[in-house]
Amino acid sequence: VLRDRPPFATGPGGRGRPGGRETSLFRLLARFLALLAPFRWRLAAGLGLAVTAPLLATAVIGVFKVIIDEAVIPRDLARLRDVLLVFLGLSLVKAGVDFAVGLVSTWLGERFLMDLKALVHGRLVGRSLEFHAGARVGDLLPRLTTDVVAVESLLVSGGLEILRSV
Numbered sequence: 001v002l003r004d005r006p007p008f009a010t011g012p013g014g015r016g017r018p019g020g021r022e023t024s025l026f027r028l029l030a031r032f033l034a035l036l037a038p039f040r041w042r043l044a045a046g047l048g049l050a051v052t053a054p055l056l057a058t059a060v061i062g063v064f065k066v067i068i069d070e071a072v073i074p075r076d077l078a079r080l081r082d083v084l085l086v087f088l089g090l091s092l093v094k095a096g097v098d099f100a101v102g103l104v105s106t107w108l109g110e111r112f113l114m115d116l117k118a119l120v121h122g123r124l125v126g127r128s129l130e131f132h133a134g135a136r137v138g139d140l141l142p143r144l145t146t147d148v149v150a151v152e153s154l155l156v157s158g159g160l161e162i163l164r165s166v
Contacts, residue, residue: 032151035119036108036155045104046104046105046108049101049104053098053101056093057094060087060091060094063083063086063087063090066083067083070083108156112155112156113148113152116151
């Protein structure tokens, strides 16, 4: 019966599981990424913000250079006031973008976790009584929780952090 097979085993043989076939990494990632499909616009916004944040940081550093080279060293107070206003404006925009990146990343991660946990719960509820009789609850629940969080870290939070680091 299909419900009695391991979660990612889909056919005969493979991985030492009776009745299971090894699933390719791409197929496995596609199954998890399908959970992000309803949030694709928010994900695109998060990726756009994650790209914008380092650009703004670079601009703030460039304006700071202008403050030093063109206003502080020549002691030009009028120029200093103008450049400081630009510096303050860019810093505020950067703070807003950093906040938005964190907000979108957290929101996506939590929604993804909620959907993934609901999917796993549905799979567990659909298992046979024989499966549940042989599994110890103390082993099953922590393992599932750890695995679900690891998948979320890889696909959602990790993806945005990798993009932000590049």
